[in-house]
Amino acid sequence: MNTEVGIVTLRVNNWSQMLAYYRDKVGLKPRMVAEDVQYAMFDTGTVRFAIEGPAKPAFAKQPGKGALMTNFKVEDIKGALSELKKNGVKVLTDIKQGPNYDYVVIEDPEGNEQIVYQRVQR
Numbered sequence: 001m002n003t004e005v006g007i008v009t010l011r012v013n014n015w016s017q018m019l020a021y022y023r024d025k026v027g028l029k030p031r032m033v034a035e036d037v038q039y040a041m042f043d044t045g046t047v048r049f050a051i052e053g054p055a056k057p058a059f060a061k062q063p064g065k066g067a068l069m070t071n072f073k074v075e076d077i078k079g080a081l082s083e084l085k086k087n088g089v090k091v092l093t094d095i096k097q098g099p100n101y102d103y104v105v106i107e108d109p110e111g112n113e114q115i116v117y118q119r120v121q122r
Contacts, residue, residue: 003080006073007041007048009115011061015040015053022051034099058098059105059113070114077102077118084116097122 012018015038022028028042028049038053050071052058061067074080077095081104084091092105092113103117 003072003074003116005047005070006117007050007071007115009050009052009058009069009071011057011067011069012051012053015051015055018051018053022049032099037099039099058096058103058115059093062113064111066112071103072114072116074116074118077104077116080104080116080118 010018019030019033019040022040022042023030028044030040031043031048032039032041034040037056039050039058041048041050054060059069081091081095084104084106090107092107093103095102095104098117100122101117101119103115106114106116108114
């Protein structure tokens, strides 16, 4: 899979509080804020930092799973999905739609959930 790490997402319980914290106290500049799905992405260089709340997560945090997800950016989500399945990667979702991206969720052998995504224009 030809990819790059594009986003690291922190899954949080109190999205509004965490948005204010990272924006106002840490000083990160929001690149995108989608209140309806409790998602915010910050300008942090080549790899973006994002927070995601529990209201409408890309993939709900499972009990006992980590709060941090790495988001691997690909150019062709369908091709990447095919390659992942062929290589025996555990794929937890079909292709789903997010704000300006399509994605799938994968799980590594230790149960860590990660996102593989493609940017799209809607």
